Amino acid sequence: MATLSALATAPPAIRPAARNRFLAHRAARFGILLGPGLLLLYWSVLSFNGWLDPRVLPAPWTAVEAAIELIRDGRLQSNLAVSAGRALAGLALGSSVALALALLSGLTVLGGYVIDGLVQMKRGIPILALIPFMVLWLGIGEGLKISVIAIAVFFPMYIQVHTALRAIDLRFVELAETLRLSRWKFLVRIVLPGTLPGVLTGLRFGTTAAWLALVVVEQLNATSGIGYMVTLARDYAQTDVMLVGLVVYAILGFGSDLIVRALERHVLRWRRSFGR
Amino acid sequence: MTAYDGQAFAAATIEPAVRIRDLRRTFTLKGVLNGIDLDIAPGEFVALLGPSGSGKSTLLRALAGLDYEAFGSGEYQVPDRTSVIFQDARLLPWLNILDNVTLGLGRQVREQGRETLAEVGLAGREGAWPHELSGGEQQRVALARALVRQPELLLADEPFGALDALTRTRMHDLLRRLSEVHDPAVLLVTHDIDEAIVLADRIVMLEGGKLAVDIQVDLPPDPDARAHRSIDLRAELLARLGPSQAA
Ligand SMILES: Nc1ncnc2c1ncn2[C@@H]1O[C@H](COP(=O)(O)OP(=O)(O)OP(=O)(O)O)[C@@H](O)[C@H]1O
Ligand SMILES: [Mg+2]
Numbered sequence: 001m002a003t004l005s006a007l008a009t010a011p012p013a014i015r016p017a018a019r020n021r022f023l024a025h026r027a028a029r030f031g032i033l034l035g036p037g038l039l040l041l042y043w044s045v046l047s048f049n050g051w052l053d054p055r056v057l058p059a060p061w062t063a064v065e066a067a068i069e070l071i072r073d074g075r076l077q078s079n080l081a082v083s084a085g086r087a088l089a090g091l092a093l094g095s096s097v098a099l100a101l102a103l104l105s106g107l108t109v110l111g112g113y114v115i116d117g118l119v120q121m122k123r124g125i126p127i128l129a130l131i132p133f134m135v136l137w138l139g140i141g142e143g144l145k146i147s148v149i150a151i152a153v154f155f156p157m158y159i160q161v162h163t164a165l166r167a168i169d170l171r172f173v174e175l176a177e178t179l180r181l182s183r184w185k186f187l188v189r190i191v192l193p194g195t196l197p198g199v200l201t202g203l204r205f206g207t208t209a210a211w212l213a214l215v216v217v218e219q220l221n222a223t224s225g226i227g228y229m230v231t232l233a234r235d236y237a238q239t240d241v242m243l244v245g246l247v248v249y250a251i252l253g254f255g256s257d258l259i260v261r262a263l264e265r266h267v268l269r270w271r272r273s274f275g276r
Numbered sequence: 277m278t279a280y281d282g283q284a285f286a287a288a289t290i291e292p293a294v295r296i297r298d299l300r301r302t303f304t305l306k307g308v309l310n311g312i313d314l315d316i317a318p319g320e321f322v323a324l325l326g327p328s329g330s331g332k333s334t335l336l337r338a339l340a341g342l343d344y345e346a347f348g349s350g351e352y353q354v355p356d357r358t359s360v361i362f363q364d365a366r367l368l369p370w371l372n373i374l375d376n377v378t379l380g381l382g383r384q385v386r387e388q389g390r391e392t393l394a395e396v397g398l399a400g401r402e403g404a405w406p407h408e409l410s411g412g413e414q415q416r417v418a419l420a421r422a423l424v425r426q427p428e429l430l431l432a433d434e435p436f437g438a439l440d441a442l443t444r445t446r447m448h449d450l451l452r453r454l455s456e457v458h459d460p461a462v463l464l465v466t467h468d469i470d471e472a473i474v475l476a477d478r479i480v481m482l483e484g485g486k487l488a489v490d491i492q493v494d495l496p497p498d499p500d501a502r503a504h505r506s507i508d509l510r511a512e513l514l515a516r517l518g519p520s521q522a523a
Pocket of ligand 2: 332333334433
């Protein structure tokens with residue numbers, strides 16, 4: 001039938017939909033910028049036509065001008081450095097404590113009871129509700145800010161790592177036994193790589209949580225940082241500076257997600273990936 | 277009975293690799309292994325046959341030290357250097373082929389790892405990820421991982437069960453060749469009678485929780501006589517396994 005005529009006409013007819021229906025299409029290089037780009041276009045059109053009151057939301061170019069101004073007098077860089085430093089410190093602290101506790105609770109019986117119980121209990125308390133107590137204990141300096149960020153990072157990280165740890169294939173544990181791996185080798189060669197996907201997912205959620213917590217603590221009480229810059233601008237009704245702050249947050253969040261994803265692609269390159 | 281005792285005695289004089297007496301295993305009231313007696317001489321290749329659910333895997337896991345609830349009122353002697361090949365290749369997806377082979381052995385055996393990979397026909401693939409290999413290739417890596425440890429005993433649970441017929445035959449040749457070179461005692465679980473006849477020196481069969489059949493294969497070198505002996509053996513084993521296994 002059809003196959004015969006296809007054979008007669010020389011070029012081998014590969015099905016047009018030879019691609020696997022369930023796999024995402026190959027990623028275009030900068031495809032991820034499409035969404036933000038469209039948003040920017042929409043916003044520009046609205047501002048350009050005067051449909052957007054600049055007191056409500058200034059035009060993109062006003063924000064760019066304000067940003068250039070802020071960069072010229074050095075305020076943006078110095079505040080950005082302070083904010084990024086806080087976020088990174090909180091991220092590092094929160095995620096390393098989370099990793100250590102998740103391993104302890106996943107690999108030891110006692111740790112499992114003690115740590116996991118506590119964590120599950122604490123999970124019910126919103127971080128914002130904790131802040132007044134933390135002010136009481138830690139004062140209102142850098143220690144408080146970094147601690148709040150670290151706590152915000154801790155939970156997604158702990159839960160992801162803990163879940164990944166439980167999902168480690170028992171067949172690999174059996175393999176480790178027949179190969180007589182030492183406890184150390186078992187940890188390094190099987191447990192840690194097996195939980196790595198969870199660590200990276202935790203890191204992605206964790207960075208988002210870190211920026212979120214950063215905004216909160218910097219508006220609470222600060223004399224430096226992007227949050228401080230925005231609060232100050234609000235007091236003087238400088239919407240353009242506020243907008244710059246907002247855009248900086250967006251870029252930070254977006255950029256850090258890109259970095260974590262690149263890290264993920266590199267570290268998990270042994271995986272046959274599904275999508276993206 | 278006397279013949280079996282005589283054999284055990286003969287094996288005892290050269291210190292058997294495996295010596296098991298009265299091994300038992302029960303799963304919630306159901307006795308799966310009801311007193312297994314098994315000797316395997318060093319370098320001897322034993323195939324373990326038996327209907328599905330007869331306890332072949334259970335026996336193998338007990339010998340591999342993976343079963344903490346198997347007990348025997350008798351002797352239990354299994355070499356320290358025991359390697360296991362599972363039905364799935366069980367390679368760690370995050371380690372490349374060479375690291376999988378030398379897992380847990382330290383840096384100084386990497387050269388041996390390379391050589392063993394070459395022996396199973398995978399020279400030059402050391403850096404590949406497991407998912408980049410075919411099923412047969414992965415199982416060859418598992419074989420290399422078992423052999424690089426220079427085992428005195430090699431336990432294999434239907435290692436070729438998931439492979440196609442042609443790849444299977446190739447793996448048979450490979451396993452026979454390598455088990456002659458490395459000379460471990462082998463216990464191969466299989467449900468394939470022909471596989472057992474081609475590979476093994478001796479065939480044992482599980483029935484009712486005991487080793488009911490124990491046959492030396494002894495294929496003669498002459499091709500005609502060899503074919504005859506194979507056919508006879510096959511018929512004998514088939515009769516014991518029952519019609520349900522004939523396919
Ligand atoms: N963990 C377990 N819990 C309960 N019963 C089990 C367990 N493992 C095995 N059994 C039972 O023990 C019996 C023997 O199982 P085993 O896996 O050893 O059979 P097998 O001979 O390897 O079969 P097959 O050829 O299908 O692999 C089966 O009836 C099985 O239901
Ligand atoms: Mg089995």
